[in-house]
Amino acid sequence: MSYAIEVHNLTKIYPSSGLEEGFLAVDQINFTVKQGEIFGFLGPNGAGKSTTQRMLTTLLTPTEGQIQVLGHDLAQDSYPAKRQIGLVPEESNIYTELTAWDNLMFTGRLYLMSKTDRTARAEELLKDFGLWDKKDVKAENFSKGMKRRLSIAMAIIHKPALLFLDEPTPGLDVQSARTIRTLIRQLSAEGTTVFMSTHQIEEANQLCDRVAIINHGKIAAIDTPEKLKQTFQQVQSVEIAFTLSAEGLEEKLTTLPEVSTVLKIGDKWRLYTDSPPDLLPYLMKFSEKENLDIVSLNTLAPSLEDVFLQITGQQVGSVSEESSQQKADIRRKKGKQ
Amino acid sequence: MKNFWTRIVDELSQAWIVTLKDIKVYYLRPGMIMFGFLMPFFMFFSFSVRREMAAGEGMSRLLALTIFFTAAAAGPFIIPTERRLGTYDRLLAAPMSLLTLLLGKIAVGAFFAIVVSSLAAIVGFLFLGASIAQPALMIGGIIIGSFTFSTMGLIFGSIPTRNPGDVQMPSTLIRWVLLFVSGVFVPLAEMSTVARGISYLSPLTYAQDLMNHAVLGTGELALWLNLSVLFLSGILFLLPSIKLHKRGRVLGY
Ligand SMILES: Nc1ncnc2c1ncn2[C@@H]1O[C@H](COP(=O)(O)OP(=O)(O)OP(=O)(O)O)[C@@H](O)[C@H]1O
Ligand SMILES: [Mg+2]
Numbered sequence: 001m002s003y004a005i006e007v008h009n010l011t012k013i014y015p016s017s018g019l020e021e022g023f024l025a026v027d028q029i030n031f032t033v034k035q036g037e038i039f040g041f042l043g044p045n046g047a048g049k050s051t052t053q054r055m056l057t058t059l060l061t062p063t064e065g066q067i068q069v070l071g072h073d074l075a076q077d078s079y080p081a082k083r084q085i086g087l088v089p090e091e092s093n094i095y096t097e098l099t100a101w102d103n104l105m106f107t108g109r110l111y112l113m114s115k116t117d118r119t120a121r122a123e124e125l126l127k128d129f130g131l132w133d134k135k136d137v138k139a140e141n142f143s144k145g146m147k148r149r150l151s152i153a154m155a156i157i158h159k160p161a162l163l164f165l166d167e168p169t170p171g172l173d174v175q176s177a178r179t180i181r182t183l184i185r186q187l188s189a190e191g192t193t194v195f196m197s198t199h200q201i202e203e204a205n206q207l208c209d210r211v212a213i214i215n216h217g218k219i220a221a222i223d224t225p226e227k228l229k230q231t232f233q234q235v236q237s238v239e240i241a242f243t244l245s246a247e248g249l250e251e252k253l254t255t256l257p258e259v260s261t262v263l264k265i266g267d268k269w270r271l272y273t274d275s276p277p278d279l280l281p282y283l284m285k286f287s288e289k290e291n292l293d294i295v296s297l298n299t300l301a302p303s304l305e306d307v308f309l310q311i312t313g314q315q316v317g318s319v320s321e322e323s324s325q326q327k328a329d330i331r332r333k334k335g336k337q
Numbered sequence: 338m339k340n341f342w343t344r345i346v347d348e349l350s351q352a353w354i355v356t357l358k359d360i361k362v363y364y365l366r367p368g369m370i371m372f373g374f375l376m377p378f379f380m381f382f383s384f385s386v387r388r389e390m391a392a393g394e395g396m397s398r399l400l401a402l403t404i405f406f407t408a409a410a411a412g413p414f415i416i417p418t419e420r421r422l423g424t425y426d427r428l429l430a431a432p433m434s435l436l437t438l439l440l441g442k443i444a445v446g447a448f449f450a451i452v453v454s455s456l457a458a459i460v461g462f463l464f465l466g467a468s469i470a471q472p473a474l475m476i477g478g479i480i481i482g483s484f485t486f487s488t489m490g491l492i493f494g495s496i497p498t499r500n501p502g503d504v505q506m507p508s509t510l511i512r513w514v515l516l517f518v519s520g521v522f523v524p525l526a527e528m529s530t531v532a533r534g535i536s537y538l539s540p541l542t543y544a545q546d547l548m549n550h551a552v553l554g555t556g557e558l559a560l561w562l563n564l565s566v567l568f569l570s571g572i573l574f575l576l577p578s579i580k581l582h583k584r585g586r587v588l589g590y
Contacts, residue, residue: 014589054589057430061586082432093423097362109354110431112347154427 003068004162004193005033005056010065012051012217025051027217028065033195033210035161038188040208041197044312048217049197050090053166056195057087070161083111086160090167092147096140100131100150103139104157111158118157125153129183145176152183156192163187165196169203181207205304213311220311228307236302238276240283241268241295252290256282270300348437355428355441356448363415364449368501372509373410374453377402384522393468396461397548400454400475401521404482404548405541406512407453409490411446413508416494417501420590435582439491439575446487447480454479461552470554478551481564482544485571489540492574495581497590515539520546525557540570 010029013022026048033039043049054060056067058078067074069081094103101122108118126132129149134142139150148168156163168184169177184207188194198204204211205225212222221228242249253262253269258279261272273279276299287294363369381399390398419425428438458475461467469475493508516522518532519541525533536542547563550556556563 016588051589059426059429059586060589061583079432079434082430085430087426087430089423089426091423093427095358095362095424098358102361106354106358107427110351110428110433112351112432 002035003032004035004037004070005031005039005195006066006068007031007052007056008066008068010052010055010067011063012048012055012060013063025217026055029214029217029219031212031219031222033193035193036188036191037209038184038194038196038207040204040211041195041214042199042201042204042211042308043197043214044199047199047214047312049199049214050166051217052214053164053195053197057085057164058082083158084161086155086158086163088152088155088163088165088168092144092151094139094147094150094154096142097138099136099138100126100142101135103150103154107154108157113158121157121159122153125157129153130179143176145172145179148172148176148180149183152180156187160192162193162195165194167198168196169198169200177203201303201305201308211304213308215312221307225304229302229304231307236274236276237270237272237300237306238279238283239265239268239270239296239298239300241297242287243293243295249290252286256286258282268296348433349440351431351433352437352441352444355438356444359411359415359442359445360448363411363418363445366414368414369410369449372414372505373407373449376410377406377453377457380406380516392461392465393553395465396458396467396469397552398521398545399457399461400479400548400552401482401541401545402516403454403457404450404479404544405486405516408446408450408483408486409493409508409512411449411487412442412490412492412494413504414494414501415445416442416491417496417498417504421499421501429586435579436575439578439582442494443484443487443491446490447483450483450487451479454483467552469552471551474560475548475551478544478547478564481567481571482547485540485567485574486544488571488574488578492577492581495578495585497581497585497588499590515541518542520557540567543567 008030010026011024012026013024015022029052041049041052051060055062056069056074058074058081062075069078070084072078072081074081095106098106104122104125105118108122113121123132126135129152131146131149131153134146139147142150152165152168155165165184169180172180181203184194184196196204196207208225210222210224211228213220213228221231223231249269250262250264253259253271256271256279258273258275259271260274263270263272271279271283280297280299283297286292377399381395381402416425419428431438458469458479462469490508493504493511496504496507498504516539518535519539520528520536521541523532525536525542525546528536543558543563543566546556546558547560547567550560550563
């Protein structure tokens with residue numbers, strides 16, 4: 001068995017939502033997750049990430065399609081799969097009335113661990129996660145980061161072969177988010193397969209072996225972060241900063257040859273172009289003509305963010321609008337729209 | 338076969354863990370105290386104050402009320418609360434059957450009712466000076482009644498919603514209807530034929546009659562009938578809960 005997850009034509013239509021035909025949240029998706037990899041499920045709000053993950057963890061019944069988790073068909077017998085998966089849901093849903101220790105003991109017993117196993121493992125996890133001195137404190141007094149760590153500890157107390165994380169770091173400060181990413185890397189190094197939903201591109205870029213970009217319930221692209229970036233060479237850019245800003249600078253920059261979009265980023269301008277080498281001479285001439293001194297000039301390869309924006313059909317530099325009404329036939333081809 | 342039994346033992350232990358956890362987390366919550374503990378006593382005193390009533394009669398009525406209200410208070414409160422907090426997902430994703438989870442949740446309400454009814458029995462025994470005709474039957478009746486009505490409460494808890502308020506209304510309404518058509522406030526013997534016919538539709542009627550057997554030593558209906566109706570309705574009450582949980586999984590709750 002080489003795949004941790006195999007998904008075939010998976011579809012979810014929510015019956016409610018006031019629409020007669022229901023709401024199509026996940027539309028005929030196919031993908032596989034290899035054993036041992038960190039797989040990122042990346043998409044904007046409402047794309048269908050949680051819906052997919054809830055189907056993979058048996059919380060939601062698919063409308064159509066097959067799911068194999070660790071070689072077990074969920075529709076036939078989910079029990080063996082359930083024993084081997086761990087789940088960190090969207091919110092840090094721990095029992096705030098219980099202490100950190102009791103939360104772990106409860107989960108350990110739920111996963112049928114023996115007393116020696118679960119106490120040893122709980123001690124190990126609390127120490128690893130920096131919660132050992134808080135073990136007898138009720139979780140209601142925990143910070144967001146601590147709750148998140150406890151939630152992850154609860155999900156892995158039984159050493160699952162496959163861990164699901166829905167948005168591991170939202171609302172956490174940089175420090176806590178880093179701690180959590182380090183934990184995820186460690187788990188992966190120990191052999192756990194990780195399926196992670198996120199809308200944070202940089203997180204996916206840093207953590208994931210492969211990324212699926214999901215938009216409007218469809219998978220738009222699946223590949224390694226680097227390969228995804230290569231596919232989108234046309235979204236390269238040149239970043240330039242001048243000593244002072246001039247009237248109408250943005251418009252003038254936009255009219256330069258080879259420039260597709262201009263974006264102001266802090267004190268810099270980012271000019272998107274198919275070909276930075278061709279653009280540079282024009283830029284030089286422009287700054288001379290306008291009497292602008294250049295402070296810095298960089299050419300940038302496409303970031304995963306650029307790829308993401310391109311795929312999800314949001315114009316680079318435009319304010320994206322969250323679509324409230326999805327249509328099944330919205331199809332955006334890779335790389336063009 | 339060995340696997341089968343190990344699995345059964347596993348599942349029972351998981352149900353028990355769910356129950357223990359809920360006892361720790363929820364028994365002292367204001368919602369539980371209010372609807373499960375104060376309500377039956379409040380109802381008892383407000384309806385019994387004016388009437389002259391023998392001690393035994395009062396006690397058997399108080400017992401029926403506490404079993405009914407307390408047992409049915411847990412389900413509609415706990416599950417929607419857990420759905421709202423997201424902790425219910427943990428239970429649904431755990432390696433146990435839906436029936437196991439439901440059994441665990443039923444026991445939460447049932448134990449709560451058993452504790453409160455025992456208090457009621459002590460109140461009746463010490464303060465009302467009632468004597469108990471068949472103590473063993475009383476204990477057995479409290480246990481079976483508590484499980485039945487807890488299973489009934491679970492139906493409301495199974496309604497797919499994340500808001501306990503959505504469930505509290507219909508569950509309270511239905512419990513009051515079942516209470517008023519039952520033989521708790523008007524004894525069966527004093528009812529008109531029509532009223533009596535309707536009262537047979539409320540499982541509480543049988544619980545009340547069972548308590549009359551246990552405390553007073555006499556009832557209007559046969560003892561076996563009371564026991565079997567309570568037992569069977571307890572089983573039947575499971576079906577809507579299972580269905581509603583499956584529906585919840587389709588709707589996304
Ligand atoms: N229970 C439900 N009933 C009806 N529609 C739902 C339900 N749950 C989610 N949806 C809709 O399905 C779509 C996908 O939701 P989902 O929660 O999967 O998105 P997501 O990718 O996880 O987004 P986010 O980043 O906001 O968490 C959304 O448009 C949402 O409104
Ligand atoms: Mg989500």
